[in-house]
Amino acid sequence: MGNDAITVSEFNSLLNQTLTFAYPEVVVEGEVSSFKINQSKWIFFDLKDEHNLVGCFMTIYQLKTELEDGMLIRVKATPQLTKWGKFSLTVKEVELAGEGSVKRAFEMLKSKFEKEGLFLEDRKRELPLYPQRVGLVTSNQAAAFNDFITILEDRWSGLDVEHIQVQVQGPSAPDQISKAIEHMNMFGSYDVLVVIRGGGSAEDLQAFNSEEVVRAIYASNIPTLVAIGHEDDITLSELAADVRGATPTDAARRLVPDKNELLEKIGAIQLRNFNMLEGISAKGRSVLDSFYYSIEARINNMRHTAADSHTRSINSIDRHMQAVLSVIQLQRKLLKSLDPSAILSRGYSITRVNGKVIKSSDEYISGAELMIQLHKGQINIKADAGEKDAKRQQTELRF
């Protein structure tokens, strides 16, 4: 052994350089054991298989999934010798491997979110009936995108869809999806935010069970509609959404109404409005009709009244005239009876002295000429004063 010995630090450094050169990044699969979190930020666990074991280290910020002992995971890591001489893997990413691990992580996170109230029904908002602007987070490389757009096309018109292209599976998917949701909330004015992905294995859908995506959906100010995988796949993102679509196609149906149905409905509304208007107009006509009827009835009534009154007037005039006529006839008879010539015809005479009718012999002036008017003709006679009394007697006898 000579003087070419190196220090421990130099050795560790050399070894780390060699490791980095030989294995800049390794992906190792194994079962988690001795999982622990120190000071709420450092994570330590071992990865093991049937025969061997390797220590792992990472920060809590790099861990995007729930972990516990017994889970099968894949880690992307860099091998490193620490200054304490301990060999470990510095982990950058953790991916769940196998259905069992995925299910277990899902249950753990679900239970955590339930306790926090992320899935509560009473905080879920309704989607607008007729959305105009739609934010869409998905990958346009998948069939889900085309299915969704096709159904929208069939059902509705005039939508503004802004789509953010993201990866929907793989390690960078959770980050891209959650950032897209945050971006839309910050910069867009959308009526609805839609997150969709087609069917796949439980691992493929894993991004939608990641804490960051679920929290981004939960925190969205825009109402959310999320449809991931097939009907039976229920992801935590869907549970946190305001509305869940069973599939991307179902999401499109839930997002917009069917225009053909609406056209029919509008036709029915217009028909109803027309019928109502007809009803109102008929009601108006019937009011007018009854008005006319009432006027007509009044006029007829007045006519009858007038006719009655007319008849009564005529009758009354007739009666009056009859009365007048009978009075006239009576008076005519009376006048006729009073006519002096009629009395003379019965043998009476009128005696006048100097044109004045005398009714008594006292009125006779001796020597005056008497003018006696008979029925036919008159006699003028003279009488003397001595015979006055005798004549008076004669006159009285004659009369």
Next chain:
Amino acid sequence: MPKDSKPNSGFKYSEAIKELQEITDYLESSEVDLDEAIEKFDRGSKIASEIENHLKNAENKIKTIKSKS
């Protein structure tokens, strides 16, 4: 409703349908003035044809924004 009905910008289905519903409610109410009913019916017909026109003619616009991350 704005006359400028560039598809996707001016026309709002929700407002049009709401107004149409209000007209129906008015026509169904008991206190209705015939002149006003005719006026409202005409307005309803106009809205209905506008909705129909948009449903039949307006296009869905799809714009893709690339993710920054």
